[in-house]
Amino acid sequence: MSDRLQALKRRVGDTPGVVAVGVDDSATQPGIKVYFDSQASLDANPLPGDLDGFRVTVVVGVVFQKQDDAPKNRSRNG
Amino acid sequence: MPRKASYLSTGIAAYYILRNNHVIADENNGQVGVDKVIQPGTLDNNCVLDPNDIIGTLSDFESIAFDGSPNGIDAAIALTTTAETGFATPPTIYGAPSSVTEAATVGLLVKKFGRTTGLTAGIVDAINVDVNVGYDAGTARFEDQIVIIGQARRGRKIVATSFSEGGDSGSLIVTQDGNKPVRLFAGNSSFTIANPIGQVLDRFSDLGAGLIMVVDDGN
Numbered sequence: 001m002s003d004r005l006q007a008l009k010r011r012v013g014d015t016p017g018v019v020a021v022g023v024d025d026s027a028t029q030p031g032i033k034v035y036f037d038s039q040a041s042l043d044a045n046p047l048p049g050d051l052d053g054f055r056v057t058v059v060v061g062v063v064f065q066k067q068d069d070a071p072k073n074r075s076r077n078g
Numbered sequence: 079m080p081r082k083a084s085y086l087s088t089g090i091a092a093y094y095i096l097r098n099n100h101v102i103a104d105e106n107n108g109q110v111g112v113d114k115v116i117q118p119g120t121l122d123n124n125c126v127l128d129p130n131d132i133i134g135t136l137s138d139f140e141s142i143a144f145d146g147s148p149n150g151i152d153a154a155i156a157l158t159t160t161a162e163t164g165f166a167t168p169p170t171i172y173g174a175p176s177s178v179t180e181a182a183t184v185g186l187l188v189k190k191f192g193r194t195t196g197l198t199a200g201i202v203d204a205i206n207v208d209v210n211v212g213y214d215a216g217t218a219r220f221e222d223q224i225v226i227i228g229q230a231r232r233g234r235k236i237v238a239t240s241f242s243e244g245g246d247s248g249s250l251i252v253t254q255d256g257n258k259p260v261r262l263f264a265g266n267s268s269f270t271i272a273n274p275i276g277q278v279l280d281r282f283s284d285l286g287a288g289l290i291m292v293v294d295d296g297n
Binding site: 009010013019020021022023024025026033035059061062063064065066067073074075 | 097098100101102103104108113114115116117118119120127132136152183184185203204205206207208209210211212213223225242243244245246247263264268269270271
């Protein structure tokens with residue numbers, strides 16, 4: 001990953017409402033994929049379709065949580 | 079349906095279950111050499127702790143930082159025996175994972191077999207992902223992760239589906255072609271976050287080189 005792309009990821013990652021920023025290298029023009037927690041956050045902090053020569057793809061309504069939901073596979077008294 | 083835990087084999091003298099820190103090390107509060115790993119979890123056993131369900135003892139874990147500094151993996155291991163764990167998913171699922179890992183690329187087709195959603199298929203949506211993940215202890219930042227979205231074939235159509243849900247943490251993700259491991263730990267109903275398997279193996283490399291597998295055998 002280029003330094004430019006890494007710098008762009010960091011910059012976009014500081015945008016309010018952004019929960020994740022990743023790389024999408026599936027097309028000829030490399031890009032970033034930006035995951036917002038809500039449409040409202042995106043509306044308040046819109047991103048262009050291109051930044052510094054990289055494609056920008058936006059996904060909204062994403063919150064990442066650990067995925068255990070308490071099956072409780074651990075015991076200290078077992 | 080309760081299922082056996084995933085596990086890791088060093089191929090040498092000792093065998094280790096490979097799970098998430100947040101599953102068997104209580105988000106950094108686990109006590110190595112003391113805490114027991116049980117399968118099925120008590121939630122799947124009418125909240126009863128059956129001593130016969132103990133399959134291992136917490137052996138090591140990678141601490142998760144909740145102070146904003148970057149994390150790489152959410153992983154822990156527990157010492158186990160081959161009498162307590164299996165080496166493959168049921169033959170009707172995909173059998174044994176490959177001992178050869180594969181670096182994720184956007185568009186890579188993957189699958190997983192987990193406690194909650196069973197066998198599901200998906201595709202890598204983004205790589206080198208920097209992401210904030212919610213835990214009971216707070217929000218943790220992870221770097222260089224993998225985002226996966228679920229997709230299933232319905233006749234001639236491919237439709238978006240859930241790839242994982244709560245309770246699937248720790249499931250091994252493998253490539254649809256060749257069962258080569260990636261790894262799962264977080265997400266939501268639409269997106270799943272996976273640790274690159276290479277980082278996980280590097281962290282526990284002092285266990286010795288050898289075959290490493292992480293599976294759910296369905297029992």
